[in-house]
Amino acid sequence: MADRVQTQTAGADWTRRAIVYGLLIAFALYYLMPLFVMVVTSLKSLDEIRSGNLLALPARVTLEAWGKAWASACTGVQCDGLKGNFWNSVRFVVPAVVISTLVGSFNGYVLTMWRFRGSDALFTMLLVGCFIPFQVVLLPMAQTLGILGIANSTTGLVFVHVVYGLAFTTLFFRNFYVTVPADLTRAARIDGAGFFTIFWRIILPLSPPIIVVCVIWQFTQIWNDFLFGVVFSSGQQQPITVALNNLVNTSTGVKEYNVDMAAAIIAGLPTLFVYIVAGKYFMRGLTAGAVKG
Amino acid sequence: MADLSIRNVIKRYGSVEVLKGIDIEVKDGEFLILVGPSGCGKSTLLNMIAGLDTISSGEIAIGRRIVNDLSPKDRDIAMVFQSYALYPNMSVRNNISFGLKIRKVAKEKQDEIVTRVAKTLQMEHLLDRMPSQLSGGQRQRVAMGRALARDPALFLFDEPLSNLDAKLRVEMRTEIKLLHERLKATIVYVTHDQIEAMTLGDRIAVMKDGVVRQLASPQEVYDNPADLFVAGFIGSPSMNFIRCPVVEQAGRLGVQLKEGSETFAFPAPAPLQEPLRARLGQEVIMGIRPEQITDKTAFSGDNPNVLNRVAKVEVVQPTGPDTLILIHLNDVPVTCRVHPEASARPGLPLALMFDLSKLVFFDPTTEKRIA
Numbered sequence: 001m002a003d004r005v006q007t008q009t010a011g012a013d014w015t016r017r018a019i020v021y022g023l024l025i026a027f028a029l030y031y032l033m034p035l036f037v038m039v040v041t042s043l044k045s046l047d048e049i050r051s052g053n054l055l056a057l058p059a060r061v062t063l064e065a066w067g068k069a070w071a072s073a074c075t076g077v078q079c080d081g082l083k084g085n086f087w088n089s090v091r092f093v094v095p096a097v098v099i100s101t102l103v104g105s106f107n108g109y110v111l112t113m114w115r116f117r118g119s120d121a122l123f124t125m126l127l128v129g130c131f132i133p134f135q136v137v138l139l140p141m142a143q144t145l146g147i148l149g150i151a152n153s154t155t156g157l158v159f160v161h162v163v164y165g166l167a168f169t170t171l172f173f174r175n176f177y178v179t180v181p182a183d184l185t186r187a188a189r190i191d192g193a194g195f196f197t198i199f200w201r202i203i204l205p206l207s208p209p210i211i212v213v214c215v216i217w218q219f220t221q222i223w224n225d226f227l228f229g230v231v232f233s234s235g236q237q238q239p240i241t242v243a244l245n246n247l248v249n250t251s252t253g254v255k256e257y258n259v260d261m262a263a264a265i266i267a268g269l270p271t272l273f274v275y276i277v278a279g280k281y282f283m284r285g286l287t288a289g290a291v292k293g
Numbered sequence: 294m295a296d297l298s299i300r301n302v303i304k305r306y307g308s309v310e311v312l313k314g315i316d317i318e319v320k321d322g323e324f325l326i327l328v329g330p331s332g333c334g335k336s337t338l339l340n341m342i343a344g345l346d347t348i349s350s351g352e353i354a355i356g357r358r359i360v361n362d363l364s365p366k367d368r369d370i371a372m373v374f375q376s377y378a379l380y381p382n383m384s385v386r387n388n389i390s391f392g393l394k395i396r397k398v399a400k401e402k403q404d405e406i407v408t409r410v411a412k413t414l415q416m417e418h419l420l421d422r423m424p425s426q427l428s429g430g431q432r433q434r435v436a437m438g439r440a441l442a443r444d445p446a447l448f449l450f451d452e453p454l455s456n457l458d459a460k461l462r463v464e465m466r467t468e469i470k471l472l473h474e475r476l477k478a479t480i481v482y483v484t485h486d487q488i489e490a491m492t493l494g495d496r497i498a499v500m501k502d503g504v505v506r507q508l509a510s511p512q513e514v515y516d517n518p519a520d521l522f523v524a525g526f527i528g529s530p531s532m533n534f535i536r537c538p539v540v541e542q543a544g545r546l547g548v549q550l551k552e553g554s555e556t557f558a559f560p561a562p563a564p565l566q567e568p569l570r571a572r573l574g575q576e577v578i579m580g581i582r583p584e585q586i587t588d589k590t591a592f593s594g595d596n597p598n599v600l601n602r603v604a605k606v607e608v609v610q611p612t613g614p615d616t617l618i619l620i621h622l623n624d625v626p627v628t629c630r631v632h633p634e635a636s637a638r639p640g641l642p643l644a645l646m647f648d649l650s651k652l653v654f655f656d657p658t659t660e661k662r663i664a
Contacts, residue, residue, distance in 0.1 A: 181376050181378065183374040183375070183376045183377075183378035184378050184380070186343075186345050186365075186372070186374070186378065187372065187374060187378035187380075187439075188380070188391075189345065189364075189365050189366065190343060190344075190345075190365045190366060190370065190371065190372050190392075191366070191391050191392035191395055191439075191443075192366035192392055192395040192396055193391075193395055197395065201380075201391075202380055202382070205382035206381060206382060
């Protein structure tokens with residue numbers, strides 16, 4: 001009797017598993033298909049692309065398209081490839097990420113450990129800032145950059161991204177520091193530590209999980225941004241996202257699909273790299289509490 | 294070491310008065326306990342002594358120096374927190390010496406202090422561990438070590454044993470008591486546990502709703518509670534309260550009680566006769582502690598203050614050293630403590646001895662003790 005039940009459940013189990021796996025594999029294929037096509041196309045020569053099938057593997061692998069995308073493709077009037085723009089992006093993304101993370105952590109620290117009259121109202125306003133769409137900010141930001149004299153420069157772009165990212169970074173750090181027991185600050189005050197000492201010696205060393213989260217988030221947001229890049233920079237200073245758009249839209253006769261694909265992958269590689277390296281720390285950091293017991 | 298003066302201290306949050314005028318004088322080397330239920334203001338008062346909270350009005354003086362406007366680090370105090378508040382990113386050694394480092398104490402002196410403190414608390418083998426590698430009791434010791442290293446005039450403890458399990462709590466309690474005896478330090482200790490209050494303190498301040506209800510030695514608070522709240526708060530199982538009228542029987546004043554269908558009177562002891570005379574015919578609340586109601590074997594000889602009665606047992610609860618019996622007097626459940634071998638059975642009558650020498654009486658309206 002027991003055996004019969006066992007096989008029945010095993011049978012039902014098997015069908016269930018088959019369905020789940022089937023669905024998962026189908027979705028995985030669906031998601032990976034575009035990437036597959038991109039990689040495969042970027043490794044083919046133009047003749048092969050024209051005559052061949054979208055999903056077919058390259059008969060002859062060539063890195064010609066990659067070389068062209070990097071160094072000689074035309075983005076608008078210039079024909080220097082993406083390498084200049086790649087370094088442009090790096091030049092403003094790194095300071096923007098660092099500054100917005102530091103300021104965000106400082107904000108989070110003040111909002112949780114040194115509450116003052118109106119600190120909760122201030123936090124609510126910052127929270128609302130997370131939901132403001134990019135587009136709403138464009139005009140006032142353009143005016144501000146003009147007033148500050150940093151319009152149309154890398155500094156200006158860094159400023160824009162820092163300001164826009166502050167809402168998120170403050171939120172991350174504030175939510176993390178809320179889990180730090182208030183007694184820790186009190187004990188430090190009794191020990192004689194002041195405002196900055198407590199931040200530097202006690203709070204920051206506790207923060208690596210959330211710093212990683214913040215850096216990954218900000219890097220992804222800022223590197224992949226198109227709107228601020230296209231509005232607040234021009235010509236040689238443009239970030240890689242804008243340059244990519246220009247590259248794909250520039251046609252001098254033949255549309256070079258393999259170069260376009262290679263360029264797109266180049267533009268996306270840094271964020272992919274960050275996720276591969278630090279992805280698991282992202283999840284861990286989001287769910288981490290600061291101090292136990 | 295120094296004394297502590299709390300003079301008419303009031304704390305207001307907006308229009309709400311959380312502390313309504315506290316007056317406490319703590320002598321040099323004294324162990325003062327602040328005890329009371331949640332929300333009574335004891336932690337607020339401790340924070341104000343430490344300088345972590347501002348004082349709305351009144352004065353606090355440590356060692357004759359008024360400290361109202363001094364920051365915590367200038368008050369020469371050290372505090373041990375309920376959550377230990379150890380710095381998680383520093384080793385035990387660095388946790389203890391953090392305060393010394395901030396105050397720029399010389400490195401050799403720092404090491405000397407850390408070694409001395411570690412020896413006192415028997416944690417030399419823990420010095421290089423991180424807080425996350427310590428058990429609760431060890432963390433508590435490190436927290437105390439951090440306080441000891443400061444060598445302050447005043448030690449403040451904020452419910453330090455509340456996060457420990459029962460057995461560890463008892464052990465640490467003894468350690469704290471020994472430490473106090475060795476160091477002769479002035480200590481203010483906040484707890485909600487009345488057993489900690491009774492066993493540790495030189496004097497106990499029982500607080501409720503922002504007011505000190507009684508400030509006296511443990512035995513005094515136990516035997517002569519100032520009001521109904523203090524009487525019910527101190528002692529476990531708590532004192533029995535029975536509402537009864539004052540009557541006169543055979544020339545002696547006492548109270549009338551009913552058990553089952555019988556009515557009888559408990560005569561009050563001699564010192565209480567006068568105060569009760571004014572209340573003849575009125576209702577009072579009588580307080581009698583469970584250990585004053587025992588089985589017949591407990592007392593011997595003729596004691597005018599001992600009364601024998603038989604009562605019906607409702608519930609039997611063995612605790613090991615004694616057995617708690619529930620009876621009903623005046624339809625109020627009354628807990629009694631009898632010897633485990635007194636063979637009490639629920640539903641059956643049991644001969645009990647009432648020790649009336651320690652009776653206390655409270656006014657039903659003001660809840661203050663009248664006698």
